[in-house]
Amino acid sequence: PIMLGVGKNRLSAVVAEALIEGAPTKQWWAKQAADATFKFSGVVRNGFTEGQTTDQIVTQIVGRKARGDQPEIKGFMDTSKRNARSLVHNSVQTVANGARMEVYKANSGEDGPVKGYRQLSTLDSHTTDICMAYDQKTWDLAFEPVGHSLPWKQGCPRHWGCRSLELPWLKSMRELGVDVDEVVSTRASLDGQVPASLNFETWLKGKSKEFQDEKLGIGRADLWRRGVITMNDLLDQRGNPLTLAQLKALYAPD
Structure with missing residues (x-):
């Protein structure tokens, strides 16, 4: 069967809500500073909509040192790369499933x-x-x-x-x-x-x-x-x- 899509604005709203409110990350975020939460949401939201890899999103969160012709990227969260990967993976999964659910509901x-x-x-x-x-x-x-x-x-x-x-x-x-x-x-x-x-x-x-x-x-x-x-x-x-x-x-x- 042919599936209908949903509007870009509605998907953006789903992404914004799912990032922080979606389990199992909700309890973790409740303990974090509002500034870090806001920045993380923006990075993952943009990464998701632009089709970035998990590693690319993680790099923007924890940063990296300059190497070769690659410039330094300053991160904003004091956490290990492993923890950041876990956070990004769960957040992206939550967002992706939330977006799919909107399509299913529309059909x-x-x-x-x-x-x-x-x-x-x-x-x-x-x-x-x-x-x-x-x-x-x-x-x-x-x-x-x-x-x-x-x-x-x-x-x-x-x-x-x-x-x-x-x-x-x-x-x-x-x-x-x-x-x-x-x-x-x-x-x-x-x-x-x-x-x-x-x-x-x-x-x-x-x-x-x-x-x-x-x-x-x-x-x-x-x-x-x-x-x-x-x-x-x-x-x-x-x-x-x-x-x-x-x-x-x-x-x-x-």
Whole structure:
């Protein structure tokens, strides 16, 4: 389906709001000086709209010494380059997802192709418990969960360093009044392209016992392989991770 865009002014407003108000950076910014917050917002906002790389944005924040024919750049935040990269990554992710959501909303409704939202997590060994459980979950246009109980909360990024994406949950061709079958598509994974419908839990079932133990931890992996818990059970009803002790108390009490 063809997706309509949204106005530049509206996207600019989304960018400005998402930079500081978007989780998970909101609490961090609440402790910072207003001047640093204002400057950071401007640098990231401009970098995002101009398509700058993370490294280019970070350099403007922490600065760099003159080298060769490259002039010195004076930074304005007293933080490590690593911390700055993390801040920039999360802020840009928040802004990018916020901009996408505006496009999805503009294409929803009775005549639009978007009927809700879904999360796509990364299929590899670095994905967190939160995003393992949230992978391929869907919500309606009112952000109510569909076929599961995990809350939307603030959406992506769901944690520092989050790589997950918010995508539109599209109507099928027949829901749009077109009597044709859906086109088979794929998604990326650690192993290469896999069916687009594959979620993290199903993907993990196809990995070795050693990989599963390393990813989940031996205790949780054992509960999961025995069918005592599912990937959804790794989180509570508020979307927060549960410890092994909590999982045993809930699902495998003595």
